[in-house]
Amino acid sequence: MPTLKHLPADTPAETIAAILDTDGALILDDVIPASQVAAVMAELNPYIEATPNGRDEFTGFSTTRTGALVARSPASRELVMHPAILAACDAYLLRSCDRYQLHLTQVIRIRPGQGRQVLHRDKLAWGGFLQGIEPQLNTIWAMTDFTEENGATQVVPGSPSWPEGRRAEPHEIGYAEMKAGSVLVYSGSVIHAGGENRTGADRIGINITYCLGWLRQEENQYLSCPPEIARTLDKKLQALLGYAMGSYALGYYTPPLAPGLGPEIAPPQVALGADAAGWGEDLRAAINERERAKAEGSQA
Numbered sequence: 265m266p267t268l269k270h271l272p273a274d275t276p277a278e279t280i281a282a283i284l285d286t287d288g289a290l291i292l293d294d295v296i297p298a299s300q301v302a303a304v305m306a307e308l309n310p311y312i313e314a315t316p317n318g319r320d321e322f323t324g325f326s327t328t329r330t331g332a333l334v335a336r337s338p339a340s341r342e343l344v345m346h347p348a349i350l351a352a353c354d355a356y357l358l359r360s361c362d363r364y365q366l367h368l369t370q371v372i373r374i375r376p377g378q379g380r381q382v383l384h385r386d387k388l389a390w391g392g393f394l395q396g397i398e399p400q401l402n403t404i405w406a407m408t409d410f411t412e413e414n415g416a417t418q419v420v421p422g423s424p425s426w427p428e429g430r431r432a433e434p435h436e437i438g439y440a441e442m443k444a445g446s447v448l449v450y451s452g453s454v455i456h457a458g459g460e461n462r463t464g465a466d467r468i469g470i471n472i473t474y475c476l477g478w479l480r481q482e483e484n485q486y487l488s489c490p491p492e493i494a495r496t497l498d499k500k501l502q503a504l505l506g507y508a509m510g511s512y513a514l515g516y517y518t519p520p521l522a523p524g525l526g527p528e529i530a531p532p533q534v535a536l537g538a539d540a541a542g543w544g545e546d547l548r549a550a551i552n553e554r555e556r557a558k559a560e561g562s563q564a
C-alpha cells in the first residue's frame with residue numbers, strides 16, 4: 265500500500281508545491297494544537313448535529329456535510345487563513361492566476377457504517393473541461409484522528425499525471441492517516457475519496473479548498489457569507505472570499521443606484537463599505553511585475 269509523505273508544519277511552500285505536482289497529496293503533521301481543534305469543534309458542533317445525512321451515494325447516506333464555515337465560525341477562519349496553507353497556495357496557485365480564492369468550506373463527518381466513497385478528482389467540479397492546468401489546492405483538517413478503520417481519506421499518490429481513464433487498483437490506494445490537528449493537503453487532480461468507517465465513532469474533517477480566481481467557486485461564498493457578515497471580517501479574508509477583483513477586469517460591479525449617485529465601476533470591496541479610491545493598484549502592480557518577469561524570461 266502506498267504511503268503519503270508526512271512533513272512538519274514549517275515545510276517550505278515550494279517543497280509542498282513540488283510534492284503536489286508529483287504525488288498530488290501530503291500531510292502536514294501537528295499543525296494546530298488540541299485546544300484549537302476543540303475551539304473549532306465547540307463552535308461547529310451545534311451545526312454538525314443539526315445536519316442531515318447526504319442525499320446520494322457520492323455525498324454519503326451516513327455522512328454529514330456542513331458549510332458556511334467562515335460566516336458561522338470565527339475559529340474556522342484561522343484554518344482558512346492558516347499561514348502555512350496560504351503560503352502553499354501562493355506557491356502552487358499563483359502560477360496560473362493573479363489571485364486565488366476560497367472554493368469551499370465544509371465539515372465532513374463520516375459516521376459509523378458509511379462505506380467507501382467513489383474515487384474521483386475534485387477538479388471534476390468544473391465538469392471535466394479543465395485540462396492541462398491545476399485549478400485547486402485542497403485541505404482536510406483532521407478534527408479527530410484519521411485511521412484507515414474510521415474513514416481516513418483514500419488517496420492515490422502519483423495519480424495527477426495519470427491519463428483520464430486509468431482506474432486505481434486497490435494496492436495503489438493509500439490512506440491519509442493522521443492525528444487530530446494535522447492537515448491533508450491535496451491537489452484538484454489527485455484521485456481520492458472518503459474512506460469506509462468500520463468503527464463506532466465519527467471521523468470528522470474540515471474540508472477547506474482554494475481555487476484559481478478566474479473560476480467559479482463550488483460553495484457560493486457571496487451567499488454563504490453575504491456582505492452584511494463579510495464587512496465585519498479581516499480584509500485579507502474578505503478578498504479570499506471573493507470580495508476583491510480576481511484580475512484587472514474580473515469581478516467589478518455597478519451599484520444599482522439612481523443616476524449620478526454612485527460609481528459606475530466599483531470593486532467588490534465597495535459593497536462592504538470600502539472607499540473605491542486607489543482600488544486595484546496592488547493587483548495592477550502584481551500583474552505588471554509578472555508581465556515584466558515573463559518578458560525578461562522570453563528575452564533570456
Ligand SMILES: O=C(O)CCC(=O)C(=O)O
Nearest residue numbers: 372416417456457458459
Ligand atoms: O472526507 C474525505 O475524506 C474526502 C471526501 C471527498 O473527497 C469528497 O467528498 O469529495
